[in-house]
Amino acid sequence: xxxxxxxxxxxxxxxxxxxxxxxxxxxxxxxxxxxxxxxxxxxxxxxxxxxxxxxxxxxxxxxxxxxxxxxxxxxxxxxxxxxxxxxxxxxxxxxxxxxxxxxxxxxxxxxxxxxxxxxxxxxxxxxxxxxxxxxxxxxxxxxxxxxxxxxxxxxxxxxxxxxxxxxxxxxxxxxxxxxxxxxxxxxxxxxxxxxxxxxxxxxxxxxxxxxxx
Amino acid sequence: xxxxxxxxxxxxxxxxxxxxxxxxxxxxxxxxxxxxxxxxxxxxxxxxxxxxxxxxxxxxxxxxxxxxxxxxxxxxxxxxxxxxxxxxxxxxxxxxxxxxxxxxxxxxxxxxxxxxxxxxxxxxxxxxxxxxxxxxxxxxxxxxxxxxxxxxxxxxxxxxxxxxxxxxxxxxxxxxxxxxxxxxxxxxxxxxxxxxxxxxxxxxxxxxxxxxx
Numbered sequence: 116x117x118x119x120x121x122x123x124x125x126x127x128x129x130x131x132x133x134x135x136x137x138x139x140x141x142x143x144x145x146x147x148x149x150x151x152x153x154x155x156x157x158x159x160x161x162x163x164x165x166x167x168x169x170x171x172x173x174x175x176x177x178x179x180x181x182x183x184x185x186x187x188x189x190x191x192x193x194x195x196x197x198x199x200x201x202x203x204x205x206x207x208x209x210x211x212x213x214x215x216x217x218x219x220x221x222x223x224x225x226x227x228x229x230x231x232x233x234x235x236x237x238x239x240x241x242x243x244x245x246x247x248x249x250x251x252x253x254x255x256x257x258x259x260x261x262x263x264x265x266x267x268x269x270x271x272x273x274x275x276x277x278x279x280x281x282x283x284x285x286x287x288x289x290x291x292x293x294x295x296x297x298x299x300x301x302x303x304x305x306x307x308x309x310x311x312x313x314x315x316x317x318x319x320x321x322x323x324x325x326x327x328x
Numbered sequence: 329x330x331x332x333x334x335x336x337x338x339x340x341x342x343x344x345x346x347x348x349x350x351x352x353x354x355x356x357x358x359x360x361x362x363x364x365x366x367x368x369x370x371x372x373x374x375x376x377x378x379x380x381x382x383x384x385x386x387x388x389x390x391x392x393x394x395x396x397x398x399x400x401x402x403x404x405x406x407x408x409x410x411x412x413x414x415x416x417x418x419x420x421x422x423x424x425x426x427x428x429x430x431x432x433x434x435x436x437x438x439x440x441x442x443x444x445x446x447x448x449x450x451x452x453x454x455x456x457x458x459x460x461x462x463x464x465x466x467x468x469x470x471x472x473x474x475x476x477x478x479x480x481x482x483x484x485x486x487x488x489x490x491x492x493x494x495x496x497x498x499x500x501x502x503x504x505x506x507x508x509x510x511x512x513x514x515x516x517x518x519x520x521x522x523x524x525x526x527x528x529x530x531x532x533x534x535x536x537x538x539x540x541x
Contacts, residue, residue, distance in 0.1 A: 244532035266537035273530045281517040282526070294517070301514040304494040304507070313495070317486045319457035324479035 120308045122148075122209040123299055124231050125216045126224045129239030130269040132251045134285045135218055138239065141292035142216070150208040152217045155181065158196035171201065189219065189226035200227075214299055221275050233307045237295055238279040242286050244269070333521045335361075335422040336512055337444050338429045339437045342452030343482040345464045347498045348431055351452065354505035355429070363421040365430045368394065371409035384414065402432065402439035413440075427512055434488050446520045450508055451492035455499050457482070 129135050142149055155171040157178050166172050173181075178197045181187050190199030200217055208215045217227065227234050241247045247269060251262045276282060281298050285291040306313060342348050355362055368384040370391050379385050386394075391410045394400050403412030413430055421428045430440065440447050454460045460482060464475045489495060494511050498504040519526060 240529060244529055244536045247533075248536055263537065266533065270530070270533040270537045273526075273533050276529075277519040277523075277526055279519060281514070282519050282522055283517055284525075294514075297510050298514040298517060301494070301507075301511040304496055304511060306490040306492060306495050309495055310490075312497075313486075313490055316453060316457055316489075317483070320460075320479065320483040320486050323457045323461055324476065324483045 120212070120303060120311070122150075122212050123214040123302050123308065124205065124209060124227065124234040125214060125295075125299055125302075126227050126234055126236045127216060127218050127239060127295070128221055128224050128236070128272075128279070129285075130241070130247055130272060131265050132247050132254075132269075133239045133241055134250075134288055134291070135239050137288045138285065138292045138295065139216065139218055141288055142296060145292065146296060148212075148214050150204075150213045150215050152200055152205055152208075152215055154198055154219070155187070155201050156196060156198045158198075173197075188230055189217075189223035191220065191222050193220075198223075214303075221272055225275075225278070233305065235281070235299060235302045236279040237281045237283055237298060238276050239283050239285050239291065239295075240276065242284055333425070333516060333524075335363075335425050336427040336515050336521065337418065337422060337440065337447040338427055338508075338512055338515075339440050339447055339449045340429060340431050340452060340508070341434055341437050341449070341485075341492070342498075343454070343460055343485060344478050345460050345467075345482075346452045346454055347463075347501055347504070348452050350501045351498065351505045351508065352429065352431055354501055355509060358505065359509060361425075361427050363417075363426045363428050365413055365418055365421075365428055367411055367432070368400070368414050369409060369411045371411075386410075401443055402430075402436035404433065404435050406433075411436075427516075434485055438488075438491070446518065448494070448512060448515045449492040450494045450496055450511060451489050452496050452498050452504065452508075453489065455497055 127135055127139065139151060143151060153167060153171055155173050155178065157173055157175050160166070160172050164170065175197070178199065181199070181201070182190060186202050187199040188202045188205060190197060200219065200223070205215050224236050228236060241250060248262070248266060251257065251265055283291055283294050302308070340348055340352065352364060356364060366380060366384055368386050368391065370386055370388050373379070373385050377383065388410070391412065394412070394414070395403060399415050400412040401415045401418060403410060413432065413436065418428050437449050441449060454463060461475070461479060464470065464478055496504055496507050515521070
């Protein structure tokens with residue numbers, strides 16, 4: 116009977132270069148109980164980005180309308196563009212029993228936790244700062260100036276790591292994805308995800324302990 | 329570096345007849361990172377019980393001395409006898425990195441949570457109340473009066489199920505032990521168990537983002 120429980124809302128954050136994207140793909144490939152939420156943004160699509168896949172692209176006006184009608188479970192503005200998570204898809208998937216993963220920034224993560232206290236916040240980190248720098252440099256696509264900016268940002272973000280529910284080290288992406296999967300599965304055993312079961316067994320125990328049966 | 333973390337303190341409670349004993353044995357057999365705490369009691373040893381194995385048997389005087397010197401992490405009195413968990417063994421095992429399991433009653437469980445907020449409280453339940461009664465009757469060792477008393481007690485205990493961190497259904501004891509194992513492993517990823525790692529990476533990120541390296 117615990118199988119009919121609602122899905123878990125999972126927030127995954129982490130430093131740029133921590134390997135979140137690869138881990139998400141691994142999770143979605145290996146397990147079919149996950150749904151990845153697609154963010155909405157007002158920024159222009161980049162080459163190759165498709166509406167509804169990488170992002171839902173929206174006008175500023177439509178985005179602000181969404182905010183006004185409480186249609187986003189979190190949002191933030193970066194560099195003059197809005198980014199947010201549409202509420203409808205998330206709630207629909209949770210109700211159907213699927214676990215929904217949001218890959219979002221720290222600021223959004225804490226907004227989600229406020230609205231969904233049962234949400235599980237996972238922070239992905241490389242084994243160390245030197246390794247993070249090595250990965251950013253290794254990409255070979257960014258200037259040293261951009262890499263330095265990312266490192267400074269990571270130092271700021273690290274101040275909030277301790278406020279996440281779980282901290283996962285991405286040493287090997289397969290192991291890391293497996294670890295996140297187990298954390299999510301364990302979270303399904305929290306009482307908040309099994310209220311129906313608790314009420315049922317309470318009522319049943321009361322009935323049977325009165326000797327009605 | 330996250331391997332050097334302290335062990336997890338795990339409290340397992342559940343209705344009499346839920347199968348906690350079998351699950352504990354399964355956990356200790358299958359994994360070597362667990363240490364089972366042995367309770368101290370003032371009740372008389374029953375046939376076959378050995379001091380230091382089933383319980384540490386103690387005089388009332390010695391038990392009260394332990395209480396006075398804060399040598400127990402939880403204790404309670406049932407039917408005129410004291411039962412408690414000696415602090416020394418638990419702390420020693422946690423420091424050495426082993427996960428310590430306490431199989432104790434609800435009252436003690438919440439005492440532990442107060443003193444060790446990082447402790448993980450697991451409640452084991454059969455799939456339903458009818459199944460619980462079937463198991464108690466099936467043992468064939470108890471009178472119907474005793475069974476009725478246990479069922480009433482279960483109904484009372486069920487009121488506190490929702491205050492545990494996790495709720496695990498014992499349908500098959502192997503699956504159930506595996507599930508508890510995973511819950512404990514996931515708990516090792518909580519920030520509170522990885523403070524050293526967090527401080528290290530914070531310091532390292534600060535150093536590297538200043539361009540010192």
